[in-house]
Amino acid sequence: xxxxxxxxxxxxxxxxxxxxxxxxxxxxxxxxxxxxxxxxxxxxxxxxxxxxxxxxxxxxxxxxxxxxxxxxxxxxxxxxxxxxxxxxxxxxxxxxxxxxxxxxxxxxxxxxxxxxxxxxxxxxxxxxxxxxxxxxxxxxxxxxxxxxxxxxxxxxxxxxxxxxxxxxxxxxxxxxxxxxxxxxxxxxxxxxxxxxxxxxxxxxxxxxxxxxxxxxxxxxxxxxxxxxxxxxxxxxxxxxxxxxxxxxxxxxxxxxxxxxxxxxxxxxxxxxxxxxxxxxxxxxxxxxxxxxxxxxxxxxxxxxxxxxxxxxxxxxxxxxxxxxxxxxxxxxxxxxxxxxxxxxxxxxxxxxxxxxxxxxxxxxxxxxxxxxxxxxxxxxxxxxxxxxxxxxxx
Ligand SMILES: Cc1ncc(COP(=O)(O)O)c(C=O)c1O
Numbered sequence: 001x002x003x004x005x006x007x008x009x010x011x012x013x014x015x016x017x018x019x020x021x022x023x024x025x026x027x028x029x030x031x032x033x034x035x036x037x038x039x040x041x042x043x044x045x046x047x048x049x050x051x052x053x054x055x056x057x058x059x060x061x062x063x064x065x066x067x068x069x070x071x072x073x074x075x076x077x078x079x080x081x082x083x084x085x086x087x088x089x090x091x092x093x094x095x096x097x098x099x100x101x102x103x104x105x106x107x108x109x110x111x112x113x114x115x116x117x118x119x120x121x122x123x124x125x126x127x128x129x130x131x132x133x134x135x136x137x138x139x140x141x142x143x144x145x146x147x148x149x150x151x152x153x154x155x156x157x158x159x160x161x162x163x164x165x166x167x168x169x170x171x172x173x174x175x176x177x178x179x180x181x182x183x184x185x186x187x188x189x190x191x192x193x194x195x196x197x198x199x200x201x202x203x204x205x206x207x208x209x210x211x212x213x214x215x216x217x218x219x220x221x222x223x224x225x226x227x228x229x230x231x232x233x234x235x236x237x238x239x240x241x242x243x244x245x246x247x248x249x250x251x252x253x254x255x256x257x258x259x260x261x262x263x264x265x266x267x268x269x270x271x272x273x274x275x276x277x278x279x280x281x282x283x284x285x286x287x288x289x290x291x292x293x294x295x296x297x298x299x300x301x302x303x304x305x306x307x308x309x310x311x312x313x314x315x316x317x318x319x320x321x322x323x324x325x326x327x328x329x330x331x332x333x334x335x336x337x338x339x340x341x342x343x344x345x346x347x348x349x350x351x352x353x354x355x356x357x358x359x360x361x362x363x364x365x366x367x368x369x370x371x372x373x374x375x376x377x378x379x380x381x382x383x384x385x386x387x388x389x390x391x392x393x394x
Contacts, residue, residue: 053371083273110249116265185324244285
């Protein structure tokens, strides 16, 4: 191996170790659920995206087991060769129906769906207008496209309005936003985004990874939450969070968009198809998400309860309506110190600091699930109460 490259990498790693420290993956044992096994302990899990608690649902798991028995593990081929099974088409139809789109196409993750989307649809005559806090996969997907790109400050729709006017001569203008932003749990201002897209005759693309199954009366996502069903042009989302917690992603929208992606999305064409058992599990999860609105009601009640409890303890918790609850602990290592104290108390959360969030905006991100019991939430709140003792200025 080339010595210069290895030397450079070692130097960069040493710098990183000395400054931000190296990221180390936490090794979890056992199944995903409202508690997680870590280092021989059971921790209350406030750190994952299993919003509806379907990761441990017996029907979802039973369906996956039967599919595994009947169809085997993987397909060892892409969708465009011999990797397509009937279950992929059934799942695509179910996704389209859930989000109210004409059609949908699966990818092996939402990251892949977002990577393939813009390059497949756009050319140099087009321009993408992207919220500054969009997910990394949207940022990378937009970079891969040959279209122009402009980033507007997070949620600054006046700036977006100006950019749309500035690029009135483009062949197509695509507005791209997360439906729910994952660091703060704040929702995109969809009513105004729809109005701007329609007034400027632009295309609205929403990544609803944290909203599909979670928001709206039937779990259709952010648009349904705002009473705007049918007004988002193209929707991307994941099957790895609320919808069964397996893995997979999708793009849903008009048939011509979906068919173009089947022809041109490189991460659709040049990778193995989603494992059939994962597709079967997601199909079961979508059915449950639609048939059991009480899961969303419990999720909202759990999130509201914990949000209130954390505020009562004196933590800064911005207003919100999503089960992502940011607990602001600005400056220095306050967020990391509280996260470490919570871990000692048997509660798993992660502290977010620069560069994931801007310096001075450090926080702990709490994520609630419908599967958390009142006892687990009370345990978490009590631990947050005791963890305040590590904050020297509180
Ligand atoms: C907004 C958003 N988009 C896309 C993704 C990627 O989803 P997947 O895990 O299916 O690749 C995530 C997951 O972190 C996300 O939060």
